[in-house]
Amino acid sequence: MNASAPIKHTQAESDLLERFDRAKDGLAGSVAVKALRDAALGQIRDRGLPHRRVEEYKYSDLRAYMKSAAPLAGAADEAEATSLIETQDGFGDIDRYRIVVANGSFLAGLSDVEALASEGVTLTSVAEALAGETGTQLVASPKSGLTDGVVALNTAFLQGGVVITVKSGVEVSKPVELVQVATAKGAQAVRNRVELGEGAKLRLLETFAGDTGEGELNTVFDYDIADKAALAATRLIVGKTDAAQLFTTIATLGAEAELKSLGFIAGPQFTRNQQFINFTGENSEAKIYGVTMAGGKSLADQTLIVDHVVPNCNSREFFKTVLDGEAKGVYQGRINVAQHAQKTDGEMMTQALLLSEDAEMANKPELEIFADDVLCAHGATSGQIDEDLLFYLRARGIPEDEAKTLLVLAFLSEAIEEYGEDDVTEGLEARVRDWLADH
Amino acid sequence: MLEIKNLHARIAEDETEILRGIDLTINAGEVHAIMGPNGSGKSTLSYILAGKDDYEVTEGEILFNGENLLEMEPDERAAAGLFLAFQYPIEIPGVATMEFLKTAMNAQRKARGEDTLSIPDFMKRVKEAAGHLNVSMDMLKRPLNVGFSGGEKKRAEILQMSLLEPKLCVLDETDSGLDIDALKIVSEGVNKLRGPDRAMVVITHYQRLLDHIVPDVVHVLSKGRIVKTGDKDLALELEKNGYADYIDTAA
Ligand SMILES: Nc1ncnc2c1ncn2[C@@H]1O[C@H](COP(=O)(O)OP(=O)(O)OP(=O)(O)O)[C@@H](O)[C@H]1O
Ligand SMILES: [Mg+2]
Numbered sequence: 001m002n003a004s005a006p007i008k009h010t011q012a013e014s015d016l017l018e019r020f021d022r023a024k025d026g027l028a029g030s031v032a033v034k035a036l037r038d039a040a041l042g043q044i045r046d047r048g049l050p051h052r053r054v055e056e057y058k059y060s061d062l063r064a065y066m067k068s069a070a071p072l073a074g075a076a077d078e079a080e081a082t083s084l085i086e087t088q089d090g091f092g093d094i095d096r097y098r099i100v101v102a103n104g105s106f107l108a109g110l111s112d113v114e115a116l117a118s119e120g121v122t123l124t125s126v127a128e129a130l131a132g133e134t135g136t137q138l139v140a141s142p143k144s145g146l147t148d149g150v151v152a153l154n155t156a157f158l159q160g161g162v163v164i165t166v167k168s169g170v171e172v173s174k175p176v177e178l179v180q181v182a183t184a185k186g187a188q189a190v191r192n193r194v195e196l197g198e199g200a201k202l203r204l205l206e207t208f209a210g211d212t213g214e215g216e217l218n219t220v221f222d223y224d225i226a227d228k229a230a231l232a233a234t235r236l237i238v239g240k241t242d243a244a245q246l247f248t249t250i251a252t253l254g255a256e257a258e259l260k261s262l263g264f265i266a267g268p269q270f271t272r273n274q275q276f277i278n279f280t281g282e283n284s285e286a287k288i289y290g291v292t293m294a295g296g297k298s299l300a301d302q303t304l305i306v307d308h309v310v311p312n313c314n315s316r317e318f319f320k321t322v323l324d325g326e327a328k329g330v331y332q333g334r335i336n337v338a339q340h341a342q343k344t345d346g347e348m349m350t351q352a353l354l355l356s357e358d359a360e361m362a363n364k365p366e367l368e369i370f371a372d373d374v375l376c377a378h379g380a381t382s383g384q385i386d387e388d389l390l391f392y393l394r395a396r397g398i399p400e401d402e403a404k405t406l407l408v409l410a411f412l413s414e415a416i417e418e419y420g421e422d423d424v425t426e427g428l429e430a431r432v433r434d435w436l437a438d439h
Numbered sequence: 440m441l442e443i444k445n446l447h448a449r450i451a452e453d454e455t456e457i458l459r460g461i462d463l464t465i466n467a468g469e470v471h472a473i474m475g476p477n478g479s480g481k482s483t484l485s486y487i488l489a490g491k492d493d494y495e496v497t498e499g500e501i502l503f504n505g506e507n508l509l510e511m512e513p514d515e516r517a518a519a520g521l522f523l524a525f526q527y528p529i530e531i532p533g534v535a536t537m538e539f540l541k542t543a544m545n546a547q548r549k550a551r552g553e554d555t556l557s558i559p560d561f562m563k564r565v566k567e568a569a570g571h572l573n574v575s576m577d578m579l580k581r582p583l584n585v586g587f588s589g590g591e592k593k594r595a596e597i598l599q600m601s602l603l604e605p606k607l608c609v610l611d612e613t614d615s616g617l618d619i620d621a622l623k624i625v626s627e628g629v630n631k632l633r634g635p636d637r638a639m640v641v642i643t644h645y646q647r648l649l650d651h652i653v654p655d656v657v658h659v660l661s662k663g664r665i666v667k668t669g670d671k672d673l674a675l676e677l678e679k680n681g682y683a684d685y686i687d688t689a690a
Binding site for chain 1: 489490491492512513514516517518523525528529531532533534538539542543544546547550582599603
């Protein structure tokens with residue numbers, strides 16, 4: 001695409017340019033960071049928001065969806081944040097540490113800073129880091145995703161977030177919840193970085209509480225997983241909101257490292273959960289799961305690019321989607337295996353269950369393999385509830401709705417159970433039930 | 440208990456007529472056997488009783504304890520006391536057997552305005568019934584029917600039947616796939632349910648089952664019609680001579 005060709009801006013794009021002019025002086029960062037912001041905004045100015053003629057956004061036209069762009073959210077009210085976290089708890093009674101990022105800024109006062117420090121976990125404010133010498137690294141260091149439109153939008157408006165650093169060899173005893181809060185309406189651009197030292201282990205729960213109104217929620221997670229380290233990350237993208245939910249994971253795995261993640265989407269009108277996974281050391285494994293439920297006229301997009309650039313790594317991608325009403329589900333998954341990435345084992349599966357005639361699933365699993373000694377497979381299915389199964393359950397006295405719930409739960413649970421983080425299973429299944437009760 | 444009057448039915452999809460005027464009355468306390476050649480419509484009849492919507496009733500009616508059965512949803516029929524032990528029980532991956540049993544029992548209780556079962560009460564009932572039918576707790580830990588052998592599936596059907604305590608039990612070839620010992624165990628399970636308030640329809644190809652579950656009435660179904668009705672000796676005669684005598688009358 002010719003980046004210099006002038007485009008006609010949509011209302012949302014004009015709003016974004018104006019938002020930037022008003023906000024830029026107040027946005028954190030060194031001179032170098034500001035230059036990166038300018039460049040990122042330039043991308044939006046020149047190419048617009050990602051739209052359907054950009055291959056990666058073929059099914060998820062953010063440009064068409066965003067009718068306008070709200071201003072960025074202002075500073076958070078701590079008391080309000082506390083009450084939102086309590087009333088909208090995403091994970092029931094799991095014993096955990098908590099880290100709070102509200103209205104785009106890390107709130108140390110509401111986070112378990114000391115308890116985490118005593119386990120070998122340090123927390124740093126991204127806004128502060130941006131102003132320092134390493135600021136540009138935060139924005140520019142990840143190995144991939146940098147030219148993505150949603151990431152550019154994030155970079156331009158980045159407010160803050162948290163860097164979670166787990167010391168080498170530390171296995172954090174409890175899950176750590178990173179809850180993002182909106183105490184006021186307005187857009188949020190957040191970047192969180194998770195650095196696991198060699199051999200470190202962390203279970204992360206990513207949740208959200210509050211309401212951004214019409215402002216888009218744009219969060220980038222940068223997972224940096226050193227040799228022999230292991231991260232399990234459960235991401236909840238839930239709640240009924242019209243605000244675009246834009247989530248990006250950029251993960252870099254060292255040698256003998258492990259990444260396991262589950263992206264759970266239920267409720268928002270427009271969700272894009274995209275992940276860029278990079279293997280940089282041998283004998284590592286990434287297991288990426290997705291559970292998506294969408295109804296009404298909503299769109300839920302799980303997009304994934306796994307880059308096998310070194311030999312002997314395994315990746316497993318397993319995505320389940322349930323669609324109702326006129327909802328649209330998108331799965332785009334690509335496994336790239338470079339020429340010298342021999343002995344790669346990649347297994348990708350995406351399955352969709354359509355509860356209505358008008359729901360639509362775009363399944364696009366792809367393998368791009370340049371090595372000759374690999375084991376890679378992919379599959380995609382899409383279908384309705386099996387009438388024979390439904391009849392069997394109903395013939396035993398189970399009413400239709402309840403029988404459907406059982407079958408949908410059975411369908412989605414396959415992914416939740418293979419993900420296998422037992423302490424979140426029950427909470428997630430309860431959310432599936434709640435969603436079904438609503439549809 | 441069950442009155443089927445001049446029942447005509449066809450396959451909804453292609454309108455092929457399968458049942459061509461069935462009349463059948465079953466009173467409480469009775470056991471009726473239905474025999475008949477492959478493809479004569481036995482399973483179709485059982486599915487229509489249970490409410491499968493692959494079939495369309497074009498004529499006639501079915502009364503179940505005086506109520507119009509054809510107007511009830513499949514789950515309402517079950518809650519009203521109708522149970523079909525399927526000829527081919529299907530596997531339902533991801534649905535745990537115990538969870539399924541609990542959901543089914545409580546759904547029926549709820550529909551009848553009864554209290555839900557407590558967990559200990561539920562467990563006690565399952566353990567007891569499973570014990571009688573030689574169904575291992577290990578099997579019950581698996582997803583519903585998944586990986587069960589043919590015979591295990593049939594035993595699981597009877598286990599469900601014992602737990603749900605229906606008024607009308609329709610057994611569609613429950614004996615096929617059972618080994619000799621299992622046939623005895625299952626028959627005992629079925630006989631235990633026999634009583635003055637309960638009726639049974641036993642569909643089978645083999646006289647052997649009827650040695651264990653002795654029927655009051657035996658019907659021969661051929662080409663969608665009952666072509667002969669008699670007592671238990673009719674089954675013996677069929678075993679000896681086959682269906683030839685009756686199929687002709689139906690042609
Ligand atoms: N859903 C269906 N679609 C197409 N044909 C059907 C369907 N259901 C039944 N049939 C046909 O209707 C006829 C009766 O079938 P049914 O299963 O009732 O026979 P049956 O008496 O139970 O036979 P069997 O002794 O082999 O079990 C058969 O010819 C069968 O192929
Ligand atoms: Mg049959």
